[in-house]
Amino acid sequence: MATLQNNYFLKALRREPTPYTPVWMMRQAGRYLPEYRATRKKAGDFLSLCKNPDLATEVTLQPLDRYPLLDASILFSDILTVPDAMGLGLYFAEGEGPKFERPLREEIDIQKLKIPDVAYDLKYVIDAVSQIKKALQGRVPLIGFAGSPWTLATYMVEGQGGTDFLTIKKMAYTRPDLLHHILKTTTEAVTQYLHAQIEAGVDAIMIFDSWGGALSHQGYLEFSLPYIKVILSNLKMMGNKKIPSIIFTKGGGLWLQDQAEVGAHALGLDWQTDIGMARQKVGHQVALQGNLDPAILLSKPEAVEKEVKSILDSYGQGSGHIFNLGHGITEHTPPEQVDVMLKTVREYSQQFHMK
Amino acid sequence: MATLQNNYFLKALRREPTPYTPVWMMRQAGRYLPEYRATRKKAGDFLSLCKNPDLATEVTLQPLDRYPLLDASILFSDILTVPDAMGLGLYFAEGEGPKFERPLREEIDIQKLKIPDVAYDLKYVIDAVSQIKKALQGRVPLIGFAGSPWTLATYMVEGQGGTDFLTIKKMAYTRPDLLHHILKTTTEAVTQYLHAQIEAGVDAIMIFDSWGGALSHQGYLEFSLPYIKVILSNLKMMGNKKIPSIIFTKGGGLWLQDQAEVGAHALGLDWQTDIGMARQKVGHQVALQGNLDPAILLSKPEAVEKEVKSILDSYGQGSGHIFNLGHGITEHTPPEQVDVMLKTVREYSQQFHMK
Numbered sequence: 001m002a003t004l005q006n007n008y009f010l011k012a013l014r015r016e017p018t019p020y021t022p023v024w025m026m027r028q029a030g031r032y033l034p035e036y037r038a039t040r041k042k043a044g045d046f047l048s049l050c051k052n053p054d055l056a057t058e059v060t061l062q063p064l065d066r067y068p069l070l071d072a073s074i075l076f077s078d079i080l081t082v083p084d085a086m087g088l089g090l091y092f093a094e095g096e097g098p099k100f101e102r103p104l105r106e107e108i109d110i111q112k113l114k115i116p117d118v119a120y121d122l123k124y125v126i127d128a129v130s131q132i133k134k135a136l137q138g139r140v141p142l143i144g145f146a147g148s149p150w151t152l153a154t155y156m157v158e159g160q161g162g163t164d165f166l167t168i169k170k171m172a173y174t175r176p177d178l179l180h181h182i183l184k185t186t187t188e189a190v191t192q193y194l195h196a197q198i199e200a201g202v203d204a205i206m207i208f209d210s211w212g213g214a215l216s217h218q219g220y221l222e223f224s225l226p227y228i229k230v231i232l233s234n235l236k237m238m239g240n241k242k243i244p245s246i247i248f249t250k251g252g253g254l255w256l257q258d259q260a261e262v263g264a265h266a267l268g269l270d271w272q273t274d275i276g277m278a279r280q281k282v283g284h285q286v287a288l289q290g291n292l293d294p295a296i297l298l299s300k301p302e303a304v305e306k307e308v309k310s311i312l313d314s315y316g317q318g319s320g321h322i323f324n325l326g327h328g329i330t331e332h333t334p335p336e337q338v339d340v341m342l343k344t345v346r347e348y349s350q351q352f353h354m355k
Numbered sequence: 356m357a358t359l360q361n362n363y364f365l366k367a368l369r370r371e372p373t374p375y376t377p378v379w380m381m382r383q384a385g386r387y388l389p390e391y392r393a394t395r396k397k398a399g400d401f402l403s404l405c406k407n408p409d410l411a412t413e414v415t416l417q418p419l420d421r422y423p424l425l426d427a428s429i430l431f432s433d434i435l436t437v438p439d440a441m442g443l444g445l446y447f448a449e450g451e452g453p454k455f456e457r458p459l460r461e462e463i464d465i466q467k468l469k470i471p472d473v474a475y476d477l478k479y480v481i482d483a484v485s486q487i488k489k490a491l492q493g494r495v496p497l498i499g500f501a502g503s504p505w506t507l508a509t510y511m512v513e514g515q516g517g518t519d520f521l522t523i524k525k526m527a528y529t530r531p532d533l534l535h536h537i538l539k540t541t542t543e544a545v546t547q548y549l550h551a552q553i554e555a556g557v558d559a560i561m562i563f564d565s566w567g568g569a570l571s572h573q574g575y576l577e578f579s580l581p582y583i584k585v586i587l588s589n590l591k592m593m594g595n596k597k598i599p600s601i602i603f604t605k606g607g608g609l610w611l612q613d614q615a616e617v618g619a620h621a622l623g624l625d626w627q628t629d630i631g632m633a634r635q636k637v638g639h640q641v642a643l644q645g646n647l648d649p650a651i652l653l654s655k656p657e658a659v660e661k662e663v664k665s666i667l668d669s670y671g672q673g674s675g676h677i678f679n680l681g682h683g684i685t686e687h688t689p690p691e692q693v694d695v696m697l698k699t700v701r702e703y704s705q706q707f708h709m710k
Contacts, residue, residue, distance in 0.1 A: 163518070164650070164685065165650065166650050166653055166685060166687060169648065169650035169651070169653070169654075170650065170653040170654055172654075173650070173651055173653075173654030173655070173658040173662070174653075174654040174655050174658065213627065215627075216626045216627060216629075216648050216681075217627065217628070217629045218629075218665065219648070251606070251627070253609050254608050254609060254627055254628060254629075271571045272568065272570075272571060272572065272606070272609055273572070273609060274571075274572045274573075274609075293524065293571050293574070295519070295520065295521050295524035295525065295528070296524070296528055298521055298524070298525040298528075298529075299524075299525055299527075299528030299529040300528070300529050303528040303529065307528070310573065326571075330519065330521060332521060
């Protein structure tokens with residue numbers, strides 16, 4: 001493997017000094033980029049793009065070529081590859097979100113749920129990781145990722161991304177044993193999946209708990225966070241002690257103290273959370289990643305500058321901050337606004353990293 | 356006006372002693388009730404039901420007749436009656452949420468925005484309040500309500516209920532002057548509207564900030580909360596000092612301390628927030644209303660009992676808690692589950708109100 005030429009992202013995750021605040025963006029390879037849209041067209045559709053390691057490598061590198069100020073790359077893939085490999089039949093209906101052909105509703109199907117053979121069923125992801133690492137030639141670190149068991153289970157049980165989660169919550173409070181069985185099986189699958197990504201060369205991992213915020217505090221502590229903790233401890237036991245990890249519960253800003261306890265190096269923050277207040281609460285335990293509202297990128301350059309500075313000011317002096325959006329970049333973003341954001345982060349943040 | 360036979364809801368809002376924890380439900384008159392569906396069918400559609408004071412009175416009283424353990428009633432109406440009266444053309448497409456025929460996008464339309472003549476344009480709501488008060492014969496207090504200016508503005512600018520609010524956020528960060536003009540005008544409209552409801556007899560008011568949680572903390576403090584504060588102070592200046600008020604920002608659990616400062620008697624809590632922690636933070640300033648996840652009502656009776664008790668335990672000893680859901684009841688709720696919830700609140704809460 002080529003030595004990393006820029007390891008500031010990894011240093012910040014460990015709260016070690018860096019000359020400026022490193023930055024990357026959730027969904028940085030995506031529909032807002034014309035070059036991404038061209039590659040996706042070549043692939044046919046989103047899922048075919050995910051399943052083609054050559055094209056996944058191509059789109060992973062696109063934002064790095066366009067934006068030299070990015071300090072990390074992230075594997076181009078989707079959190080739903082895992083339940084797809086578990087046999088649920090992922091598909092994307094045009095103009096709609098992801099759906100499953102065979103959602104998990106019946107006890108008999110839940111009991112039959114199997115952990116996928118990562119080396120075979122998810123070979124295309126692992127191949128993509130190897131190819132991307134090679135193509136990067138050590139320019140910046142590569143982030144691997146997976147969905148949290150709770151978040152994957154919401155899609156598996158609801159059959160699609162939801163807004164009210166009534167089906168899975170009904171299961172959670174009527175047959176918690178069934179839901180816990182799904183969560184345990186998914187936890188094992190995600191663990192093996194992330195381990196394989198690490199073996200193939202990713203430099204850090206991130207667990208996306210996109211729907212953890214739909215739960216009550218008690219529900220979060222029963223159905224989401226403990227399974228994230230198990231994944232992180234199992235990965236450590238499997239010998240991946242040096243790989244830094246980020247966990248991100250969208251809508252979970254009320255529960256940062258709980259999140260800081262599970263063994264991750266960093267917490268992702270959505271834009272609801274004041275990053276300065278978050279640092280006061282948990283900054284002695286973890287690094288923080290975030291948290292510009294992606295909608296800001298649709299406004300004018302001066303507003304982008306102002307809001308970026310306000311987040312950097314709020315975090316304040318010292319290391320342990322990775323700048324990012326508070327959620328994935330939207331497809332309506334003018335690509336030149338990203339330049340404004342990156343330039344502001346790079347220039348304005350240096351004052352916070354002086355000795 | 357008939358004297359109130361049960362004023363525990365009002366006493367709890369003022370944190371005065373009551374023999375048990377009073378309870379009502381957001382959207383307690385609604386589609387989960389067969390009698391509501393029958394009346395709605397008679398009306399033709401949702402909007403015609405809102406605009407017919409006789410039928411609005413009928414559905415407001417339906418849950419009270421079915422559930423004698425309810426401690427408050429709430430005007431049957433919709434927060435979007437105000438922008439409708441401002442000329443935006445509210446309509447409900449079958450199977451979809453509310454929409455506006457003429458969303459506010461252009462500066463020229465925004466500058467022309469007018470405060471409605473409540474006595475004329477919203478006469479049907481004020482008539483409904485008078486009729487409901489009469490029909491109630493003092494059984495329980497009647498709650499009047501309105502949407503917060505920010506929440507109304509999201510519908511007015513987006514043209515419908517959204518999930519990403521990109522149009523209004525783009526306006527907020529590109530032309531804040533235009534958004535503030537909409538918010539100021541709407542604040543004046545809501546003030547006059549709530550004042551008219553109070554004059555017609557409501558015993559308490561509630562302001563629904565359903566989309567305040569879509570903002571960042573700074574955004575909330577600029578675009579949502581100050582306008583709620585202006586409404587509450589203006590109402591007081593208009594002579595409504597004795598009317599207790601509740602404000603509810605869905606997804607606003609991170610900002611309770613800010614909310615407690617604006618002069619409301621109580622804060623509504625969604626189910627993300629731990630009510631015991633909320634009480635520790637702001638319980639010396641305000642009463643708290645909430646906060647059962649409405650999805651719990653879809654599960655089994657034992658789970659409903661357990662979760663209701665857990666919320667009552669978490670709030671603990673003493674007055675100042677109004678039991679409610681953390682959001683509106685869903686249409687899929689079996690009506691008998693509401694009985695379980697109400698019975699548990701009434702019986703289990705008495706131990707917390709002993710001298």
